Amino acid sequence: MxxxxxxxxxxxxxxxxxxxxxxxxxxxxxxxxxxxxxxxxPTPAVIAQAQAEADRYFQEQTGYAAEEKKRCESLTPEQMKQQYGEGFTCDQLGQLQREDVQIQDFMPSQFxxxxxxxxxxxxxxxxxxxxxxxxxxxxxxxxxxxxxxxxxxxxxxxxxxxxxxxxxxxxxxxxxxxxxxxxxxxxxxxxxxxxxxxxxxxxxxxxxxxxxxxxxxxxxxxxxxxxxxxxxxxxxxxxxxxxxxxxxxxxxxxxxxxxxxxxxxRFAEAYLLPFWGIAWLEKEWEVLDYNAPCDFSAVNGCEPPSMVITWQMAGIAMLAVVGLVTMAAMWTMRKRDIT
Known part of the structure; x- marks a missing residue:
């Protein structure tokens, strides 16, 4: 053999x-x-139940909003100022819209x-x-x-x-x-x-x-x-x-x-091994630096600086570690006494 x-x-x-x-x-x-x-x-029965729960939730929240507006309208100007601030009107109270209540939010999890x-x-x-x-x-x-x-x-x-x-x-x-x-x-x-x-x-x-x-x-x-x-x-x-x-x-x-x-x-996560493993499996991992001044954008506002660990970078690092450990094992096998 x-x-x-x-x-x-x-x-x-x-x-x-x-x-x-x-x-x-x-x-x-x-x-x-x-x-x-x-x-x-999501069988038809499950979908129907979720739809009923969504409708019930919308009706409840609409009722709460109506009661809150009615209570607001009963306040004196001084009370309204103390509770809501200067210049607030009852029309500014939020009103839940039907499109804000999605049936998916009431559906059971599906794989x-x-x-x-x-x-x-x-x-x-x-x-x-x-x-x-x-x-x-x-x-x-x-x-x-x-x-x-x-x-x-x-x-x-x-x-x-x-x-x-x-x-x-x-x-x-x-x-x-x-x-x-x-x-x-x-x-x-x-x-x-x-x-x-x-x-x-x-x-x-x-x-x-x-x-x-x-x-x-x-x-x-x-x-x-x-x-x-x-x-x-x-x-x-x-x-x-x-x-x-x-x-x-x-x-x-x-x-x-x-x-x-x-x-x-800076970019502290880049020094930790788990994130390199995640980058290898998920093809990339974005590391954010919250210790540095943010990069201001007129579109996205203030965003922290970032760097991306790619799967190529993670692969090279993994290959280097495996190569070094394997070569060290071969070297010790050849040079050291067996006993």
Whole structure:
């Protein structure tokens, strides 16, 4: 049996990997169930009920406005001045118009596949990225911790080939997992939209956009897995990767966010990793600088300066991090003692 097949089987057979993936699947099932229960298809009966509620609301608000105007007209000029201010007249009281009351405001939530499914793809990508990071770290970390790596190198002494093969097995397995779950996820929410919402306006362009979003999500999952694998290989323990992740979250995210806010740094969000991930998935993210003088526009008024993090920028940054971590793992594998 080839080393690649052996490592792929080893990864698939690990109980930790199976249970962790199963836990993620259960979370995804809970999300899907929640979306199914919280949405409802607008049947004629539901539309009629919403229309009745909208009419009732309009009549109530019209009655309140009439009573308020009647009360206003009963006030003396001095009382009106004290309550409403100088020069106010009762005709200035707001009157609700029928077009201001939309039936959509009284309709139950429905799952619009075109509008709502991209958010579900982002949810899937985020959960799978976490799974990939932890599984990738534990895959190589357990080998170092148990002595399996040293035993393997006794009969396969090519260090870089062994580590590269393990990484390749992880990447291929993550691709298979992501593609499978993405296909199931898409089909599941298509059913939800059919039964509890709408699948209207799903043109070829809309499907292409969703496909590209799922592809970017898969790249994010692979990057997370490779980073977890690389960090655990450098530290030769799963805890190295998990500790680094916790450190990044606590120190470089929460702590850095506070420091940036206190220091009134311009475009502070651009220094925080989550927004780069959002930019990668959603193609761009606009960062506003509320610490700088606003840009005045005769049309839009006073607006804070902004910068846009594009998916290309986020992709380059992600590629750089993955490349540095992977090269560092290969370098330590080649230079450091195995024992």
């Amino acid at each position: 080839s080393l690649f097949k052996a490592e792929t089987r080893r990864l698939a057979k690990r109980r930790f990997s199976r249970y962790f993936v199963l836990g993620a699947v259960l979370v995804l099932v809970a999300v899907a169930i929640g979306m199914f229960v919280s949405n409802e298809k 619009d596949f075109r509008e709502n499914f991209p958010g579900m793809v982002t949810t899937l990508a985020a959960i799978l990225a976490m799974v990939a990071f932890v599984v990738g770290a534990s895959f190589i970390g357990a080998e170092w911790n148990s002595g399996g790596m040293m035993n393997l190198l006794l009969w396969r002494p090519r260090r870089l080939q062994v580590l590269s093969t393990k990484l390749a097995a992880l990447v291929v397995s993550l691709i298979g997992l992501t593609v499978t779950l993405s296909a199931v996820w898409t089909g599941l929410f298509w059913v939800i939209a059919t039964m509890r919402g709408t699948t209207a306006k799903m043109t070829s362009g809309a499907w292409q956009s969703i496909g590209l979003l799922e592809l970017r999500g898969m790249v994010l999952v692979l990057a997370a897995g490779m980073i977890g694998f690389g960090l655990a290989s450098i530290g030769r323990h799963t805890a190295m990767a998990l500790g680094a992740a916790i450190g990044v979250i606590v120190v470089f995210q929460f702590g850095l966010a506070v420091v940036l806010q206190v220091a009134r740094v």
